[in-house]
Amino acid sequence: MSLRQYEYALAVAQEGSVTAAAELLHVAQPSMSQQIRGLERELGVQLFTRTPTGLVPTVVGRAFLREAEVAVNASRRARATARAGADDLVGELVVAVQMGFGTRQLPGALSALRSRFPRLEISVFEEPSSAELEQLCRRGVLDLALMAACERSPSDTHHLGDEEFAVVLGADHPQLAVDRVELRALEGEPWVRFDRDSALDAVLLNVLRDNGLTPTTAARVSQTATAVRWAAQGLGATLVPASAVPQAHEHLARPVTSAVSHPVIAVLRQNAGPAETALLELLREESWHKAEGFAQVG
Numbered sequence: 001m002s003l004r005q006y007e008y009a010l011a012v013a014q015e016g017s018v019t020a021a022a023e024l025l026h027v028a029q030p031s032m033s034q035q036i037r038g039l040e041r042e043l044g045v046q047l048f049t050r051t052p053t054g055l056v057p058t059v060v061g062r063a064f065l066r067e068a069e070v071a072v073n074a075s076r077r078a079r080a081t082a083r084a085g086a087d088d089l090v091g092e093l094v095v096a097v098q099m100g101f102g103t104r105q106l107p108g109a110l111s112a113l114r115s116r117f118p119r120l121e122i123s124v125f126e127e128p129s130s131a132e133l134e135q136l137c138r139r140g141v142l143d144l145a146l147m148a149a150c151e152r153s154p155s156d157t158h159h160l161g162d163e164e165f166a167v168v169l170g171a172d173h174p175q176l177a178v179d180r181v182e183l184r185a186l187e188g189e190p191w192v193r194f195d196r197d198s199a200l201d202a203v204l205l206n207v208l209r210d211n212g213l214t215p216t217t218a219a220r221v222s223q224t225a226t227a228v229r230w231a232a233q234g235l236g237a238t239l240v241p242a243s244a245v246p247q248a249h250e251h252l253a254r255p256v257t258s259a260v261s262h263p264v265i266a267v268l269r270q271n272a273g274p275a276e277t278a279l280l281e282l283l284r285e286e287s288w289h290k291a292e293g294f295a296q297v298g
Contacts, residue, residue: 001043008035009061009068012032012055013057013061016054045064090120093113093276093279095110095124095142095143095145095146096125096133097127099198100240101163101264102146104243105243106146109279116278120275130199148163148264148265157265158265159263161263161287163241163263166240166242168239168240171232178254179255180255181255183211191208192235193219200239200241203262224240224241228244228249266280
């Protein structure tokens with residue numbers, strides 16, 4: 001088996017036909033067909049099945065393609081690093097963030113990284129599920145991830161700081177008069193919550209239960225910014241990482257008693273290259289937000 005065969009198989013899965021995949025990769029169609037058949041013979045499995053809409057991966061084919069994608073991406077990174085000097089790094093850096101974490105710190109660090117490596121392409125996405133994020137880390141798909149916890153070894157994980165959570169309330173809420181909100185004072189109030197499988201919803205639910213509260217759900221949202229906006233409009237209270245509160249809504253946010261915080265862990269892929277190593281050092285220089293600085297109304 002070769003990486004070229006992996007690339008051919010991935011292209012067929014993407015395009016749905018050998019002909020289209022061959023055109024995409026600028027190779028002869030018979031050559032690609034031969035390579036795919038050879039790959040299937042060597043593996044002893046059928047990777048694709050023909051349907052009215054084209055070729056689609058079989059169940060075992062999908063499993064194989066997931067691992068093939070990891071191998072191809074790693075090879076591309078290695079080639080890009082080998083071709084580029086330390087001052088002219090090219091290629092793609094894939095960063096994933098547990099939803100709500102690093103909202104203020106990551107943009108500054110990425111801006112500094114791009115100033116250092118202007119030809120570097122950066123892909124960033126938020127992942128609501130901490131379990132899914134850790135699975136992506138184990139598969140080697142990510143170059144760097146920011147999350148609350150990880151089972152990886154200490155050499156792969158780096159504690160950047162701690163993220164304190166804050167409650168966001170409507171503009172006329174009486175609890176905005178205090179420096180820290182006692183959550184039991186919010187008994188009976190509705191809450192703006194997050195998707196059921198998200199790490200943020202698990203934090204909110206656990207904190208409320210620890211304070212003897214059973215939340216009444218006013219709405220569920222997928223993004224922290226939406227939760228903050230809806231809470232500010234009086235739909236219900238919400239609980240988010242302090243750095244995820246936009247500056248325009250900081251006057252509606254308060255830390256809670258007792259303080260709720262989670263560690264922020266950076267996880268690097270194995271054999272990390274210069275781009276992810278530089279980003280880690282830039283993130284270390286950022287201030288990890290505490291909730292005490294929120295201004296009061298009036």
